[in-house]
Amino acid sequence: MAQKAEGMLSPYRALDLTDEKGLLCGKILGDMGADVIKVERPGGDAARSIGPFYHDDPHPEKSLFWFALNTSKRGITLDIETADGKDIFKKLVKNADFVIESYSPGYLDKLGLGYSVLEKINPGVILVSITPFGQTGPYKDWKTADIVAWAMGGHMAPYGDTDRPPIRISHHSQAYLHAGSDGAMGAMMALYQRTLSGEGQQVDVSVFESAVQSTIHHNPTWGSGRPSAKRGEVRMGTAHKATQLWPCKDGWVSYSHGGPSRLSPSLPLIKWMEIEGFTNDFLKVFDWNSPDFPKTSQEDMNRIEEPTGRFFIAHTKAELLEGAVKYQVMLYPVATTADMLENPQLIARDFWIELEHPELGIDITYPGAFGTSSEMPIKITRRAPLIGEHNQEIYEGELGISKDKLALLKQAGVI
Numbered sequence: 323m324a325q326k327a328e329g330m331l332s333p334y335r336a337l338d339l340t341d342e343k344g345l346l347c348g349k350i351l352g353d354m355g356a357d358v359i360k361v362e363r364p365g366g367d368a369a370r371s372i373g374p375f376y377h378d379d380p381h382p383e384k385s386l387f388w389f390a391l392n393t394s395k396r397g398i399t400l401d402i403e404t405a406d407g408k409d410i411f412k413k414l415v416k417n418a419d420f421v422i423e424s425y426s427p428g429y430l431d432k433l434g435l436g437y438s439v440l441e442k443i444n445p446g447v448i449l450v451s452i453t454p455f456g457q458t459g460p461y462k463d464w465k466t467a468d469i470v471a472w473a474m475g476g477h478m479a480p481y482g483d484t485d486r487p488p489i490r491i492s493h494h495s496q497a498y499l500h501a502g503s504d505g506a507m508g509a510m511m512a513l514y515q516r517t518l519s520g521e522g523q524q525v526d527v528s529v530f531e532s533a534v535q536s537t538i539h540h541n542p543t544w545g546s547g548r549p550s551a552k553r554g555e556v557r558m559g560t561a562h563k564a565t566q567l568w569p570c571k572d573g574w575v576s577y578s579h580g581g582p583s584r585l586s587p588s589l590p591l592i593k594w595m596e597i598e599g600f601t602n603d604f605l606k607v608f609d610w611n612s613p614d615f616p617k618t619s620q621e622d623m624n625r626i627e628e629p630t631g632r633f634f635i636a637h638t639k640a641e642l643l644e645g646a647v648k649y650q651v652m653l654y655p656v657a658t659t660a661d662m663l664e665n666p667q668l669i670a671r672d673f674w675i676e677l678e679h680p681e682l683g684i685d686i687t688y689p690g691a692f693g694t695s696s697e698m699p700i701k702i703t704r705r706a707p708l709i710g711e712h713n714q715e716i717y718e719g720e721l722g723i724s725k726d727k728l729a730l731l732k733q734a735g736v737i
Contacts, residue, residue, distance in 0.1 A: 329355015330698040334513070336420035337361055337411075338395060339402075342369045342468075342495055343424040343529060344452035345391035346502025351420065351509065352394025353691045353700055359414070359716065360397040364735055366709040376682065382709065383681065387494070389706045391502075393677070393688065397707025398716050399737050402433060406736045411435065413721055415443050420509055424452040427462050437524040448512040449524040450505045456528035466529060471497035475533025500532040567656065568634040574656040575634060575642050579615065579626055587652040588613070591630075594649040600633040663687065677705045713737055 332355040338348035339361050352358035360367075369391075370382035377384070401407040412435075415421065421440060423430060430436045437449045451457060454466035469490050472478055475497060478488035508525035516522055566578045579588045589610040595601050604625040615623075634642065639655035646653040655661070668674060671694075676685040691700040717723045717737070731737045 328698065329353075329700065330695065331356035334419040335359070335417060336422060336509075337414055337418045338422045340422050340424040340452060340502075341367065342372060342387075342391075343454075343498045344422055344450075344502050344505055344527075345369065346499050347422050347450060347452065347505035347509070348395060349391050349393060350503065350506035350692065351422075353702055355698065355700075356420070358395040359712070360392055360395045360707055361402070361411075361414075362397060362399050362709065364399045364401055364710075364732075364737060366399070370709075389686070390688070392706035393702045394704060395707055396704075396712040396716065397710065398713050399710040401736050402435060404734075404736050406731060406734070408433065408435060410717070410721070410723075410736070412443055414716075415440055415447060418444065418447055419513070420448045420450060422450045422452070422505065422509070426465075427451075427453055427457045441522060445521060446516055447522045448509055448516065449522070450509050450512075450527065451524060452501050452505050452527045452529065454528070455530050457524075457526045461530070468495040468497045468529075471501075471529045471533045474530055476537045477533060497529050497533040500536050501527050501529040504532045504535075568631060570634045570642060570655075571636065571638045573639050573658065573661075575639060575653055576656055577630075577634075577651075577653045579613075579630070590649045590651045591653070594645055594651060595629065595633050598633070600629050600636075602629050605629060675702060677702065679705055681708065710737070 331351060334351075334355075335357040336348055336351050337359050338345070340348065348358045348360065366382045367388075370385045370388050371380075372385055372387040373380065374386050375381060375384045376386060376389075382388075400410060402411050428436075431438070440447050440449060453462070454471065455461035455464055472490055473488070477496070478490060480488075481491055482489040505525065505527045508527060512523050512525050567574050567576055577591070592601065592605055592610055595605070602625065604622070608622075608626070637645070639661070642653055643655050645651065657665070662668065663674065673690045675688050675690050677688050678685050686705075688702060691702060693700050713728070717728055718725060723731075728737065
């Protein structure tokens, strides 16, 4: 495995106790150069059971979900509910800058590992707590799943068909990912505050509130007095809709004749269609400079959509993107995973990276870091750790625990 290069957070260490609610937080810190140690229960974290799996083999060392959210981390196993486990964890805290956790509020306090204890061990430690509803309030003890936070946070209401219930837009944990990134931002702000005061603090992140904050693209219409998007308005359908998906020769493109503005983006497309012979008499006389689509009859919309659909289906996504740039059309191909891997912009910026997985005998392609820096690298430095992969390196090499003691701790289920 490649050694970690110097990064903007290379002087700092984080202990990652999170489950899927907070795994992204540690990954971001790790990509920025921090020494992130993923602390799992003996036998492995429950998040290792989340699919999909490499070659569809449901194995704790083959979870692609785990691979994606635990890069740039080392890994140890430790049961912090045992007396020996607590003592070992406290030793780790002495040299840690961040502790990231996603237990229920009060859990660490009951173990004697809450912030009031940790700050006595290390006054500069920053505890990042990521929980369903935060550390306070009437919901603080409620459990959640990602779909619950996504629904309560306002994201599900606009999506789906009008005659059916709302739908979740993704199989994976969108609300949890927002909370993880918020946790990383909170950690950075607390670190900056520590440079001024010398003291750490507890950062309280609510998954629910992270979901609410991420509805910003829905909020402007509410604030301007217009109704928020309703279910059925963000889908394939008539041009009355704000967003419309159209089939093309090799997939789909996103385009709308309508939209939130009275200034139609359609005129450049109509001119392009006319050049290639796809317009009809109605399109030639329609007032494209100041259309009022909400008041346009469905019959007239059909006259607009029929040639538009024929135009799109006659072209590939690449042809449509090239023409969109040429004719200044607000049109966007719907990229597949294969499209993204072959995207020349991403390739030119070295976005995709290969990480070696010796245990699988292959290299796997990963999305790169979230940003670039001219001064310090932001990069993935290692694949996700195997279960207890760095136990000896950290317990014996850093804490000075003997091999015999480690054997006894393992036998007792502490590590």
